[in-house]
Amino acid sequence: MPFPTPPTLVWRKSSRSGSDPTSNCVELAAAPHTVAVRDSKHPDGPVLRLAPAGFRCLLRGLRSA
Incomplete structure (x- = not known):
């Protein structure tokens, strides 16, 4: 199954990230069979795709670090 193109993904970031657009955050998007991760400051940049x-x-x- 091909990975959805970024415009079809619904990106979200933690509520703990605050509203500052310059803060260091990652965004997540659920896709079929993968979890997509990207830098919130560079939404058109690379996307890391991980199996669940x-x-x-x-x-x-x-969490253990």
Whole structure:
């Protein structure tokens, strides 16, 4: 199944990020079989696509750091 093009994704960022558009945040979008991650300051930049299990592993690693 091809990955959806970015305009079809619904991006969101944590409510803890605040409203400052210059803050260091990532945005997430759920897609079929993947979780997309991008830099909120560069919405047209690269998108990291992770399988759900890989995304959970990433979160566990970040929480334990």
